[in-house]
Amino acid sequence: xxxYIGNLxxxxxxxxxxxxxxxxxxxxSAKVITDRNSGRSKGFGFVEMDNKAEAEAAIEQLDGAxxxxxxxxxxxxxxxx
Numbered sequence: 001x002x003x004y005i006g007n008l009x010x011x012x013x014x015x016x017x018x019x020x021x022x023x024x025x026x027x028x029s030a031k032v033i034t035d036r037n038s039g040r041s042k043g044f045g046f047v048e049m050d051n052k053a054e055a056e057a058a059i060e061q062l063d064g065a066x067x068x069x070x071x072x073x074x075x076x077x078x079x080x081x
Contacts (some may be wrong), residue, residue, distance in 0.1 A: 001055035002077040003047045008032065009068035010041045020067055021047045025054025046077055 005017065018030035032045040049055035055076075063074040 001049055001052050003049065003055060003059060004044065004073075004075055004077040005047060005062075005067075006044045006073040007070055008041065008043050008045055008072060009070045010043060012041065012045075012068050014045065016068070017045050017047060020062070021049065021058050024058035024061065025049055025051050 012032060014030050014032045017032055018027050021027045027047055028050050029048040033042045034040060035042055059074050064071050
């Protein structure tokens with residue numbers, strides 16, 4: 001399952017995002033989206049988890065939780081159109 005994480009602090013790295021979600025299960029990928037020109041975080045990212053039950057537990061527990069001092073929005077990522 002692909003999970004969207006919004007309202008991330010600009011200081012959060014992909015590795016930190018992976019660590020937070022690994023508390024709930026196996027993470028196949030974690031990526032903070034960065035600006036192509038400046039390399040600075042855009043304040044959101046995606047985590048991919050293979051186990052749907054673990055992913056749903058992570059979404060339920062982390063939506064509204066604080067990561068690096070900011071409450072994050074966590075939900076299942078919608079496919080691009």
